Amino acid sequence: MTQARTVNADQMKAAIAEAGLRPTRPRAALIDQMAAWATAGTDFTCEELWHSAQASAPWIGRSTTFRTVELLADLGFLDRVTFADGSERYHVVQPGSHHHHLTCEMCHRVVEIDICLPAEVLETVQRSSGFALTGHRLELFGRCSDCQRHTVPVIDSVDAE
Amino acid sequence: MTQARTVNADQMKAAIAEAGLRPTRPRAALIDQMAAWATAGTDFTCEELWHSAQASAPWIGRSTTFRTVELLADLGFLDRVTFADGSERYHVVQPGSHHHHLTCEMCHRVVEIDICLPAEVLETVQRSSGFALTGHRLELFGRCSDCQRHTVPVIDSVDAE
DNA sequence: ACAAAGATGATACTCAGTATCAATAGCCGA
């Protein structure tokens, strides 16, 4: 797997400035929290971000949290990651990098992986279906090494959920 | 692409009987509607199913619709399909078949495809990440041949959304 | 026909996210 270098708060703030948007206090506070989580490899929901940010900035509104997350997602800093149980959470990533996610179904750890569908497979699909492919989404589920150690080993199957 | 033969109402009803569950009128009505959609290749949400079923069976409750969809999903007859815009809908499939979905981002057409990640790719991920893989989810997005005809051609890119 | 268990439908509720809008805070030019 590839450990992408962690996105920091300044990168996100700079991107906001470059987009001609304003560097406001709420945005800064939320970005700082997200960047901290990014370093720790922690994913989050908007609700969690809001609650967490309120510890240091109780004046931040819920709407602003949703708006800021949407903004950062549009700027490419946040990916929506799907977990094995179907839940979806946000994860900070390097914008523009093409990768997919491998998530631990026990501890929710997220690992970015840079493997992808081979181009010839995509071309085969394109030819046989008549579709013009514009994108795809791949999520891998499993148990991380720590969680394997603490529980019964899973059957060595690689089928879809 | 592989056009899986369409699941019919009787198969679903038989599966319910085999599971030791009861063949009730609401279940039959909902299954008939889903089977009709399956033949037409139409996907749906619970809400849509409910409204549609009410045309012929106005006594069916909303809760029952959700319960029946969940039941059929558990029995493997329904897949949750993700579309390019992030929305999720149900789609009737042959239970037990391992496949993925290619969806048209314009008309929401769903095509089942039987291509998958090559085993060696999965093994590489497994080795390098230390994860024990247990499943995956792959969604392909594009424009179907009909929608390509009616609009400007898309850039021939195959990157993720 | 009868009782036990399964299934139903009405209702109320939760939860995540959205819409609205008056008030506020950055920005820019004078």
Place this chain on the structure above:
DNA sequence: TCGGCTATTGATACTGAGTATCATCTTTGT
């Protein structure tokens, strides 16, 4: 520095999808 323009904010109310509850009604096995 001032003033005004506009982006942004936070409070509030709302929506839509899905869940919990529970009295009532069906199936089913006897």
